[in-house]
Amino acid sequence: MKLKIPGIETIDRYIIAKFLGTFFVSIALIISIALVFDVSENLDEFLSKDIPVHDIIFDYYLNFIPYFANLFSSLFNFIAVIYFTSKMAYNSEIIAILSSGVSFHRFVRPYMVGAAIIALFSYVLGDYIIPPANKTMVEFKDAYIKNKRNSLENNIHRQITPGTYIYMRSYNTSNDVGYKFTIERFEEGNLISKLSADFIKWDRERKVWEINNYFIRDIDGYKETITTGTKKDTTLNMVPADYVTMANMAETLALPDLNKEIESLKLRGINTIEYEVEKHKRRANPFSAFILTIIGVSLASRKVKGGLGLHLGLGILISFSYIMFMQISTVFALSGSVPPYIAVWIPNFIFGALAAYLYNRARR
Known part of the structure; x- marks a missing residue:
């Protein structure tokens, strides 16, 4: 007997399953590739310094996985939507759904449910799992690879x-x-x-x-x-x-500790921009799941010449454009040119406007 959730129909379960299935398989594949490259890059150093295998696996690579999962979540959220929606459009499934009287707004609902799950996944990783994982990974590097502490400036x-x-x-x-x-x-x-x-x-x-x-x-x-x-x-x-400064220390603090550290640094007269950027990025990143999902479904829901290849090409282009805007806005924030709470949200504002335009166009 299947569990029935009010408001969730068979087509909703189908779309959510396709969305999340494609997303998590894509993330698993990219993490596997990243692990292979990282092992090949660091293997000589691991062997030359006789680092225990237990520490390599549990202190380094086990904490490496959530960081990369969150790092690529925006990219593969978008590609997942583009990929399976294009296949549905190519197989005329979307035409059949809309012809049955389902509005485009109703059709997008399960996508938003999937985006909410990914946003929650990103939020939990970013605020509560990645910071302690990063701390363990940095301590591993300091103990076995870097072997140094960084002092603050003079004066x-x-x-x-x-x-x-x-x-x-x-x-x-x-x-x-x-x-x-x-x-x-x-x-x-x-x-x-x-x-x-x-x-x-x-x-x-x-x-x-x-x-x-x-x-x-x-x-x-x-x-x-x-x-x-x-x-x-x-x-x-x-x-x-x-x-003593730890490299990327802001990334090693859970949200409550990050807020306390910002207040402590302000009291001591130390620049807090790096910490504030990290704080606002943790808020902005989960919202990108909704924005990129709307853009993806709006682009890929129509059957066009070029099919899946064209949609994937557009998807990758927009994904990398979003990531580029994120990097540029972070640079502006760190330079002090733009307040962190504004700079970090600029990509979401720009791509949110694009999402609204494409969504309204797709509804017609």
Whole structure:
């Protein structure tokens, strides 16, 4: 006995099954090809560094799969719609459906159900599965391939708490030492204390900062107090990890952590554009499933000369145009030319307008 869902008829189940089946088979094929190329590219390095097979499979390749599945989801969502809809049009199935009294709007409904499933798939991957997977993959590369940590630039200026600012001429990540350290505290815009030191060092056992060769100037109205010393332990709202960057760190954070990191970076006066772009991309990408599905079904639902080949050619051209627009808009966002929340959505606005035009044209 088949489960009946209200509003979902036999033709709907047929289209949804064709849509999702084609999509997931296409994704599986491209991931298989990507895995083969990646293994061939990295095999010598894996062997030369004697990396355990368990780590290669479970720390690297198992986390490689969801990233590539999401990366190519927009492309193969579109190609899947073009492919099976063109076959239906070529076999005159669409003509038969529309001739039976089904409107084009009603015909598109199961496509939207399929697009919603793919959008949900992309959302869950992007927000909750890929970030921890990326983190494990980056840690694998750092441990076995890159073997290095990246320090921030010199001349570091940070706000560590409201009204408290620190400065370091440079920070050495290998021994957790910051040179020419200064900390300033303000109240109502007035400087009340300034500490200067030759260097500051993190004590890894006691989890405190050691301030060495320091000079403190406390200000109370017109009164100033000077204190000097050779060594002083203190706790500050910062840790050595704040001065080490992980490659593509924004991609390793789940959405709640990403939001917290953006707020933390803003407090410390650090540029957050990369993180904000990542945040808005995770919102914009799932919507592309609906837009590209409408474009695909509107293009491929009519039987034309050239058939499947013409439709697939158009589909690939539009898919790569969409991906190109995504890359260009990301560059604009990262350069600061356009706010991230606008730049990331530009491709969806442009292709959404194209989808509306093609849909109205296909209905006639």
